[in-house]
Each structure stands twice: as structure tokens, then as C-alpha cells.
Amino acid sequence: MPSCPLETGELINLLVAALLELDRNAARDCFQRSALVPLAFAETVLAPALERVGTGWERGEVALSQVYMSGRISEELLDEILPPQQLPDTSHPAMAVAVLDDFHPLGKRIVSSVVRASGFRLADYGLIGVDDLVRRAQNDxxxxxxxxxxxxPAALRVRELKECLDRDLPGTRLVVGGAPFRLHPDLWWEVGADGTSATASGVVPLLRRLIAELP
Ligand code: B12
Structure with a gap:
């Protein structure tokens, strides 16, 4: 007999336990038992579970190797449940996503899936530094x-990115996100960005507004 879907809190507890025990199968079961669509699972279960793993590390209760493996297992799970999407063929101003000077690609992965699932074309520049990012954005x-x-430190480098964009690609709108921007709600405008969202799903209405406002 199929078991009932679990509550979000229970799912997060189960996933945290699976990640800390490095149990890939239990992590996969957790998704299957959730009865959630992949993007909802990623945003409401996986992201909070990883955040809890990070808090455990900060408090000295979790080893860095467990944080590392939690990231790996989460990446593998996302690869399984969020297959790469075809780029939709729609016409709107060119957009790209990147992780700046940092090795934490899971948030970008979820954001790009949500944006593409909403019908936008989005180039993915991967993990990149300021100079290469500006060069690629300019070329495209x-x-x-x-x-x-x-x-x-990477979030603070957005200031430098903004200065380079203003010089080399004026008018380009900059949307930022990730843990530092969630923890410091004013940081996005302090570094000169045009908007932020604490969740991947919140980015879609923001993009629609920015597109409508572009000259
Ligand atoms: C997993 C993890 C790792 C893994 C990453 C593996 C991987 N494949 O991604 C590994 C082990 C490699 C790692 C390494 C390190 N980490 Co780490 N890591 C984490 C952890 C636990 C989870 C991050 C994560 O993937 N979350 C899940 C994703 C889905 O959440 P998210 O990125 O926030 O994304 C959501 C939103 O923010 C938003 N979003 C994200 N991006 C964007 C972009 C836009 C445009 C928008 C609109 C929205 C948006 O949408 C997403 C979905 O809702 C965090 C803890 C935390 N609180 O975040 C620490 C954390 C980020 N790490 C930290 C640290 C210190 C490190 C190391 C320096 C540790 C070390 N001593 O070596 C290294 C540095 C690596 C580097 N140079 O970048 C600190 C950063 C502290 C700081 N203030 O700078 C944190 C916060 C842990 C802590 N509490 O101290 N880490």
C-alpha cells in the first residue's frame, strides 16, 4: 500500500539525516515520499535541509566532509530529478546566470531550472570571475x-561587477541571490544590484518586471 505523503518539516528532518549519513538512497526516497514536483522539492525541502547542514557545521556539530558530501548527494539528486531543459524559443532581452567567484552551484541550478521552466531562455556561464563574466555578457x-x-566576500564583489557592467555594458540589469542576500536583506542595493529574491520562484515575477521596465 502506498504510504501517505509526509509534511515538509518531516521531509526536511529525513533529508538532513540522509545527507549526514551520506545515504543517497534515503535522500532519493525522501523525494519519492514527498509527492512534490521536483522544483517544489528543491526549494521547500532540499534548500532548507542544506541550510540546516550548514548551521550544524557553523556550530561544530557537523564535519566539513559531511557538508561536502551533502552538496555532492544533493547535486546528484538534482541531476536525476531536474533533467536539463531545452532552451525555449521565445523572444525577450538576452539573459544569463552565473555563480560569482564561489563554489556553491546548487542555488544557480535551481534558479535556472525555474526560469527556464517559466519559458525564458537563459545562458548559463557556470562558476566564473568578474572579468570573464563581463566579457561573456558583453559578447552575448x-x-x-x-x-x-x-x-x-563573493557577494561583496558584486560591487566591482556592477562598476564593470556600468562601464562596459551600460543599462544591463543585475539580479543577485544566495545566502548572503537572504541574511542581509539590504545587501542587494548596497552592492548596486537591481533586485533580489530569497527564493528561486520569486525571481520570475522580478524578471517580468525588469523586462517590462527595460528601455
Ligand atoms: C553545501 C555547502 C557547501 C558545499 C558546496 C557543494 C555544492 N556542490 O554546491 C562545499 C562543501 C563545496 C562548500 C564549501 C565551502 N563552504 Co559552504 N556551504 C554549503 C551549505 C551547507 C549549503 C549551500 C547550498 O547549496 N544550499 C542550497 C541552495 C539551493 O541554497 P541557496 O544557494 O541559498 O539558493 C536558494 C536561494 O538563495 C536562491 N538563490 C540562490 N542563488 C540565486 C541567484 C539569484 C539571482 C536569485 C534571485 C536567487 C538565488 O534560490 C535558491 C533556491 O531557493 C551552506 C549553508 C547555507 N546556509 O547556505 C554553506 C556555506 C555557504 N558555506 C560556507 C563556507 C564558509 C564554505 C567554505 C569556505 C568552507 C571551507 N572552510 O572550505 C568552502 C568554500 C567554497 C568556495 N570557495 O566557494 C559558509 C559561507 C559563510 C560566509 N558568510 O561567507 C556557509 C553559509 C556555511 C556557514 N553557515 O558558515 N560548502
Missing amino acids: GIRILLVSTLML
């Missing part, structure tokens, strides 16, 4: 750039 004529950072 990017009008809206989405940047994910999880380390505070």
Missing part, C-alpha cells in the same frame, strides 16, 4: 544578468 549582449553567491 546580455541585458539581464542573474548572479548567485553564497560566500560573503
Whole structure:
């Protein structure tokens, strides 16, 4: 007999336990028992579970190797449940997403899935530094750039990115996200970005507004 779907809190507890025990099968079961669509699972269960793993590390209760393996298992799970989507063939200003100077790609992965699932074309520049990012954005004529950072020093480098964009690609809109921007709600405008969202799903209405406002 199929078991009842579990509550979000229970799912997060189960997933945290699976990640800390490095149990890939239990992590996969957790998704299957959730009865959630992949993007909802990623945003409401996986992201909070990883955040809890990070808090455990900060308190000295979790080893860095467990944080590392939690990230790996989560990446594998996302690869399984969120297959790469075809780029939709729609016309709107060119957009790209990247992780700036940081090795935390899971947030970007979820954001790009949500944006593409909403019908937008989005180039993915992967993990990249300021100079290469500006060069690629310039070559592709990017009008809206989405940047994910999880380390505070990387978030602060957005200021430098903004200055380079203003010089080399004026008018490009910059949307930022990731842990530092969730923890410091004013940081996005302090670094000169045009918007942020604490969740991947919140980015879609923000993009629609920015597109409508572009000259
Ligand atoms: C997993 C993890 C790792 C893994 C990453 C593996 C991987 N494949 O991604 C590994 C082990 C490699 C790692 C390494 C390190 N980590 Co780490 N890590 C984490 C952890 C636990 C989870 C991050 C994560 O993937 N979350 C899940 C994703 C889905 O959440 P998210 O990125 O926030 O994304 C959501 C939203 O923010 C938003 N979003 C994200 N991006 C964007 C972009 C836009 C445009 C928008 C609109 C929205 C948006 O949408 C997403 C979905 O809702 C965090 C804890 C935390 N609180 O975040 C620490 C954390 C980020 N790590 C930290 C640290 C310190 C490190 C290391 C320096 C540790 C070390 N001593 O070596 C290294 C540095 C690596 C580097 N140079 O970047 C600190 C950063 C502290 C700081 N203030 O800078 C944190 C916060 C842990 C802590 N509490 O101290 N880490």
C-alpha cells in the first residue's frame, strides 16, 4: 500500500539525516515520499535541509566532509530529478546566470531550472570571475544578468561587477541571490544590484518586471 505523503518539516528532518549519513538512497526516497514536483522539492525541502547542514557545521556539530558530501548527494539528486531543459524559443532581452567567484552551484541550478521552466531562455556561464563574466555578457549582449553567491566576500564583489557592467555594458540589469542576500536583506542595493529574491520562484515575477521596465 502506498504510504501517505509526509509534511515538509518531516521531509526536511529525513533529508538532513540522509545527507549526514551520506545515504543517497534515503535522500532519493525522501523525494519519492514527498509527492512534490521536483522544483517544489528543491526549494521547500532540499534548500532548507542544506541550510540546516550548514548551521550544524557553523556550530561544530557537523564535519566539513559531511557538508561536502551533502552538496555532492544533493547535486546528484538534482541531476536525476531536474533533467536539463531545452532552451525555449521565445523572444525577450538576452539573459544569463552565473555563480560569482564561489563554489556553491546548487542555488544557480535551481534558479535556472525555474526560469527556464517559466519559458525564458537563459545562458548559463557556470562558476566564473568578474572579468570573464563581463566579457561573456558583453559578447552575448546580455541585458539581464542573474548572479548567485553564497560566500560573503563573493557577494561583496558584486560591487566591482556592477562598476564593470556600468562601464562596459551600460543599462544591463543585475539580479543577485544566495545566502548572503537572504541574511542581509539590504545587501542587494548596497552592492548596486537591481533586485533580489530569497527564493528561486520569486525571481520570475522580478524578471517580468525588469523586462517590462527595460528601455
Ligand atoms: C553545501 C555547502 C557547501 C558545499 C558546496 C557543494 C555544492 N556542490 O554546491 C562545499 C562543501 C563545496 C562548500 C564549501 C565551502 N563552504 Co559552504 N556551504 C554549503 C551549505 C551547507 C549549503 C549551500 C547550498 O547549496 N544550499 C542550497 C541552495 C539551493 O541554497 P541557496 O544557494 O541559498 O539558493 C536558494 C536561494 O538563495 C536562491 N538563490 C540562490 N542563488 C540565486 C541567484 C539569484 C539571482 C536569485 C534571485 C536567487 C538565488 O534560490 C535558491 C533556491 O531557493 C551552506 C549553508 C547555507 N546556509 O547556505 C554553506 C556555506 C555557504 N558555506 C560556507 C563556507 C564558509 C564554505 C567554505 C569556505 C568552507 C571551507 N572552510 O572550505 C568552502 C568554500 C567554497 C568556495 N570557495 O566557494 C559558509 C559561507 C559563510 C560566509 N558568510 O561567507 C556557509 C553559509 C556555511 C556557514 N553557515 O558558515 N560548502
